[in-house]
Amino acid sequence: DAKTTQPNSMESNEEEPVHLPCNHSTISGTDYIHWYRQLPSQGPEYVIHGLTSNVNNRMASLAIAEDRKSSTLILHRATLRDAAVYYCILRAGIIQGAQKLVFGQGTRLTINP
């Protein structure tokens, strides 16, 4: 299974943008890049995913490097509610391999008021 590497922790200020990096140098051509976040005492929740092109949704943006070996989750204007552990995972876009999802340690994001 392809691995991802994320910083253990990051800190930012409220109402400022946050860029959360993820390295995935062994990504294969069929792997999708997914991001989840886990708020305190809750189960993880989906944030965004992409394959090659940058993606935007109501929660965040995902910027994917041209060689796909790294990606960045962008929170455009952080709020205190964005304080969570953010996980970057790879998912194979083929039937057999699509199901075994492995979460790494994630990045603990702290937002200062």
Next chain:
Amino acid sequence: NAGVTQTPKFQVLKTGQSMTLQCAQDMNHEYMSWYRQDPGMGLRLIHYSVGAGITDQGEVPNGYNVSRSTTEDFPLRLLSAAPSQTSVYFCASLSGIIGELFFGEGSRLTVL
């Protein structure tokens, strides 16, 4: 539409006891999985299923059994609980090959 429902939310066991953590989803998802999360750690995959009658092992399957007799249900069984199995357990289901995972609220298990 309840999503993914886990029961019980809290459980205390003595070493050697057995129990089953229940997981049900009402979204007709083929894929379901169980994760455990130890304090300060990320999620580790225990077992997963790609459909009724089909299960496979994840990263940390020892000490746990699963079965999938229906699309809706994916119970996790601890046959002889050990203190090392003290953890928070999350069940999840998947909406298609590239869709998103939906997680339950978690079951906090303590083994004394």
